[in-house]
Amino acid sequence: MDSPTDLFDDSAPQIRTFAPTLNSTDLAGIHPQANAGRLTPAFRPPGFPLIHHLLQPGGGPRRIGGLLNTSLSTHRHLEDRNVEEDEGERDGHVEQRMEGGDEGAIEGKDDLLGVKKRHNDAALAAEWNQDILKVKRMKLESRQRDGEADEGGKQGGREGRRREREELKEQLEEARERLQALQEKVWRAFGEKHMAEDEKKRKRRNGSSGGVDGREEDVGLIEEEDMTEGMYDEEDIDGGEMEKESFSLLSESPFDSFHKRKEELQKDRERRMERGRGGGGLHLEGVMEGSGLWLDCGGLVRGDWDGGIDDESEEGGQKFAAALKLELGSAVARVIDRVLRLYTEMTDYAPSSPPAAISFLPSDPGSDGGKEKAVPTHSSAHLSPLTSIPLTQTSPCTTLPCLVLLPFLTLPSCLQPLSPRIPPPPLSTRLQPPPLLPPLLSLRLPSSPASAPPLPLPLLHYSMQQLFSRSLHHPQLPHLPSSRKDYLNSDPFLEFSSHPSSHPSFPPLPLLGHLDPSLARELYLTAGGISFCQCEGLSPCHLKKAKLMFFYTRYPSSNTLKTYFPDVKFNRCVTSQMIKWFSNFREFFYIQMERFARQAVREALTRRESQLRVGRDTELYRILNMHYNKSNIYQVPERFIEVSEVALREFYSAIWTGRDSDPCWKKGIYKIICKLDSPLPDAFRLPGCPVG
DNA sequence: ATCATACCTG
DNA sequence: CAGGTATGAT
Incomplete structure (x- = not known):
């Protein structure tokens, strides 16, 4: 993450930068029509039925x-x-x-x-x-x-x-x-x-003995x-x-x-x-x-x-x-x-x-009769019924x-x-636990009428850490270890008990860790207004700012985010969420690029006029501006338009030449685009959104 | 094993 | 936009 260029390895198909002068007619003769309009099929393994x-x-x-x-x-x-x-x-x-x-x-x-x-x-x-x-x-x-x-x-x-x-x-x-x-x-x-x-x-x-002689x-x-x-x-x-x-x-x-x-x-x-x-x-x-x-x-x-x-x-x-x-x-x-x-x-x-x-x-494993094997901790596709x-x-x-x-x-x-x-x-x-496995959590949420299938509770799933981290870096608990490894080396119970207001009879809160985050984040204790709210600290304003930042940087590092969101208390969750934001931004960006590129290819094939530019008067620009700069208050930097145009042309080239048949065909484009990040204006270093 | 990301889905 | 999963890098 800190090194966006590392996102793309050398195994990516060699990509030549699209010649800016290229237009649709240049490639019309070599483009295999069969590829036009075809979306790369996404490989979706058959989902493991949760039930x-x-x-x-x-x-x-x-x-x-x-x-x-x-x-x-x-x-x-x-x-x-x-x-x-x-x-x-x-x-x-x-x-x-x-x-x-x-x-x-x-x-x-x-x-x-x-x-x-x-x-x-x-x-x-x-x-x-x-x-x-x-x-x-x-x-x-x-x-x-x-x-x-x-x-x-x-x-x-x-x-x-x-x-x-x-x-x-x-x-x-x-x-x-x-x-x-x-x-x-x-x-x-x-x-x-x-x-x-x-x-x-x-x-x-x-x-x-099973006889009952109840008096x-x-x-x-x-x-x-x-x-x-x-x-x-x-x-x-x-x-x-x-x-x-x-x-x-x-x-x-x-x-x-x-x-x-x-x-x-x-x-x-x-x-x-x-x-x-x-x-x-x-x-x-x-x-x-x-x-x-x-x-x-x-x-x-x-x-x-x-x-x-x-x-x-x-x-x-x-x-x-x-x-x-x-x-x-x-x-x-x-x-x-x-x-x-x-x-x-x-x-x-x-x-x-x-x-x-x-x-x-x-x-x-033998202590429980050896019937409990290692429980899959990650892939839901292999989730044991346990x-x-x-x-x-x-x-x-x-x-x-x-x-x-x-x-x-x-x-x-x-x-x-x-x-x-x-x-x-x-x-x-009290849902039946898997044989020999102690129940992790028997929890029936106040349900909506339409009950969803049983939810898996992946044990020790990575994403679980996000749950904990949401509260881990709480400023009121500076003594708490921030590193997970440090934490593992500590005695959680003592750690908990050492808390001034904690009651020694209560179980160590780390036990709560065996919750699926998607559930745990939903936990609220209404009586005290206590809740695990998710990723507190990021506001719509931050989202807005992040979108504007996307005009400059499509692949911000976590350090960049920390630098330009000084008013955000970064923890694992916040960081992940913000990174996810940019991931979504990129996704939208590339989807539009591919969409317009394919459209241009179709138009080229039909000998109609097509354009591979992203001028401020184009539909593509309008869509991008609408997405990242909805209020249209911020002046979209010219650099972003240039980058968008490069991306559009790269997509066009890849589609035109049939490279999109390669499942990894976008990877090369990402590699190109990630190098086109530009520095953020200093205005973004300030807390809050640059445009109100 | 852990982690980050792409991709897909709702 | 977020959740989940697959995938690849380390």
Whole structure:
């Protein structure tokens, strides 16, 4: 780029500069008519169908079925764990029952996408219905138990506590709903780790214990606890190789304490389960215990809660109730605030590339069973289904009230899905990941009715860097490395945590790097007005100026751009965009040249008068002026007219002599034109547009 | 592998 | 005009 002349190598066909004196009649006799008017055929390899994996025999259904399996198995998982919990099993291994009936359910359908969408919608509705039913059932059971307890001769003074508990539960559910909304956003972008985990479990435990002995009275409780387990699955900690590897970066991280806390909670729960089994407070305790996990974030001391239940003293209960109310309110506020803050910072801190250390790409292909091969990172034509996460495309800059995080990493407690009882994300948002590949991003954008085919998420694609770079050079973060290599050598988490306002429990923002830029640039967090807007810094005025500059330089170097746009904060994105501008300018320019050249050739062949000049009175000039100098305020430099004429004649010559049959026939012309750049007037060095 | 650009498309 | 992809240079 810095050396435009290097754009053209020596392999280009030798081009002789068109003799200015040449006119159409000079070449009329040698021009092969067959070439006249023929556009160079562009080679377009057959596009790799983005839904190729869906079209493969069994591939689509398996994928889609797997999605359902994952979703449903989540519920199964919860139910299965009920028994496990009751039986005191702590290994966290529960057979995931396959929902085989879903497999192949849509086989034979013509419109896979349409079916898939309907499939998702139906499953989504079913899933939420299940969640609603679950909540209702919990309420019912709770009331039944409370009623039984009252009928059982408990003192009237218990009535207050019962109401208190009712209230608390109501509040919990309210908080849950609020958190649910928040979490839903997270999940939208999160994908679900379970999808990968469940797959592994199924494979590993196929045929193992699957009996369900769910005792009805504990269903509510255990579902809640299972939610907890679901979110803090043992495998997340002990079995997740990827997570382990990922967080081994964090020598003394919040995750450590989180894991320790997790163990303590398990032991604590076991103790209380033993002494509290059959007790009236079991259900609520179980319900609250899940909350304790996220309340941990806020520091609600578990002992307070235990005291409230075990002591059965009115004072203790009220004390706890008050504490819980406070904690509920503040925790919700904190969580929301933190999330917002996180994404506020995100706009300030976006590394240029995902850190290698936390790349989800397995460093050792064998560690995941060797089934994950290197994922293509560039060419979409070879996009593995592994990287093709179906997404619903939306128009650019669609407001996307969701948080985008890596789904497969074990997040710190404060950023784990906030309430253990929050239902899994809507099915449509938890798209089935490719086998054995953790979901990169399960994201359903608020879609336009006309859903586009699934979008590929090329991993570590070059263009992804553009996303990061859009915020990388933020002036408020001068300490951040500007070089991507430097960044790769840094510890992204520490880097992130070192940010003054960052919360140590939040995941490293570089994780966001696994987004396709075309998606990520569409991300907005509406609540805080936070957005990744694309390439901020370039205005229509800059575009106008760039067009005028094109009159002088068709191939500006990046240094030239920086020199003549002193008011632009250049980062990778801005530079790329501006270079793209000039690329588009050239494209338009050469298209016009070729068009008029071909027209001249046709006219020459028909012995009509043709002109190979670009005077200010010509149609070609008018078109060019209209394009680059729409307001016609700027005086088009004579030099540009000359260059245009050279280009026109070169095109004419190439077409006339049949050189345009060579796929690279334009290359030589470019090589000529790029040498005709002229210096820019000093007026362009000033900020703003020279012509207002 | 990375990067810049041409080419094509919407 | 921008996004995506192919291609070639390094």
